[in-house]
Amino acid sequence: MRISVIGCGYLGAVHASALAELGHDVVGIDVDERKIAALRAGRPPFFEPGLPEILSSAAASGRLRFSTDIADAAGADVHFLAVGTPQTIGGTSADLRYVDAAFEGLLPHLAEGSLIVGKSTVPVGTAARLAARLAKEAPHANLAWNPEFLREGFAVKDTLEPDRLVYGVADERAASVLDQVYRAAIEAGTPRIVTDYATAELVKVAANAFLATKISFINAMSEIADATGADVTALADAIGHDVRIGRRFLNAGVGFGGGCLPKDIRAFTARAEELGRGDSLAFLKEVDAINMRQRQRVVDLAIDVLGGSVFRKKVAVLGVTFKPDSDDVRDSPALDVAVHLKGLGAEVVATDPEGVENARMRHPQLDYTTSAREALTGADLVVLVTEWREYRALDPIETGRLVAERRIIDGRNVLDLHAWRAAGWQVRGLGRP
Incomplete structure (x- = not known):
């Protein structure tokens, strides 16, 4: 099919590349000339x-x-809207200007029978508003809402092999067009849910809200574990065996961040109030408050471990x-801890x-290095806040030198407390004795 993808940020660049890989004829469009130049040269503008x-x-x-x-974009059969919906400046609502x-x-470039498909995460009611305008100004075209469920680090796989497809449509014609776009996934057995606009919009924000709640729940339990001497990891293992709960995303730690979860739950709350x-x-x-509190807990641990002050200590x-x-540092708990x-x-x-x-562009006041060895050399305290494989695999004896x-x-x-303590390390975690 002939497809346009409007917006070539994280979502759009992955979506456009994946659809072309599946055999469609795709044009990606963005107003950022540097981004487009990089993509034309085969260089993604992000990792x-x-x-x-x-x-x-x-x-x-x-x-x-x-x-x-x-x-x-003129002449395309399907136009995907994949632009950002950031948090409004000074507020919590989603900014829909993009x-x-x-x-x-x-609107001026829609061919007869073409389909606009929303991928962006938007407040419920947005699709209905756009559909009403489309009916007045371009009745020869149609609208669908098809939320994305990409995980950073796994976005290519999630696009090529999605775990579900959700179509918010006003009629079956739009669904049949999307079936052609996603034919490979459908033939591979991917579940397909066809519903109305409002439900499709809610699916995305509800999924993010549930995930955020699950993460904040176990982080709240880590606070209770710290107060009682319990082990939150063993607690998570035990309750995770209950099939109604499950073990995934029950890992206590510094909390969630990124460009989606924090701003999406805030925008969802704002929309509910509207x-x-x-x-x-x-x-x-409270889910948001628990999440933000975890960052301060790590800072407080650092102060405690260093005897009441971090002043002039190498961390x-x-x-x-x-x-x-x-490479996403938006609302990053790790970067927040470093800045604090x-x-x-x-x-x-x-x-x-x-x-x-x-990170340097956002907080140039910090000293940075891409070498873990350089950062570790002479440190009075080590704080592991992003669980990169190479940090999880650090050898406690070698690191101790x-x-x-x-x-x-x-x-x-994520560390083996027994191995690190056996190597002479003082180890502190969140909710672990």
């Missing part, structure tokens, strides 16, 4: 495993091109991205395999 390979493959096939001119601008820009149903999602404010911060296998420690007078050296440049003092805070509860 995502597997993306360089499918980007190069799709471009070499001739099925993928990029442009800064939305007029190049969605509205992309929609507005497409609908007069604020009480229904009031609990999400090696392992990780600045909000999760491993990503620096503000208290610590000599912070932060390291990360992929996120250093992005580099540092000034064998003290480590495991902000993700």
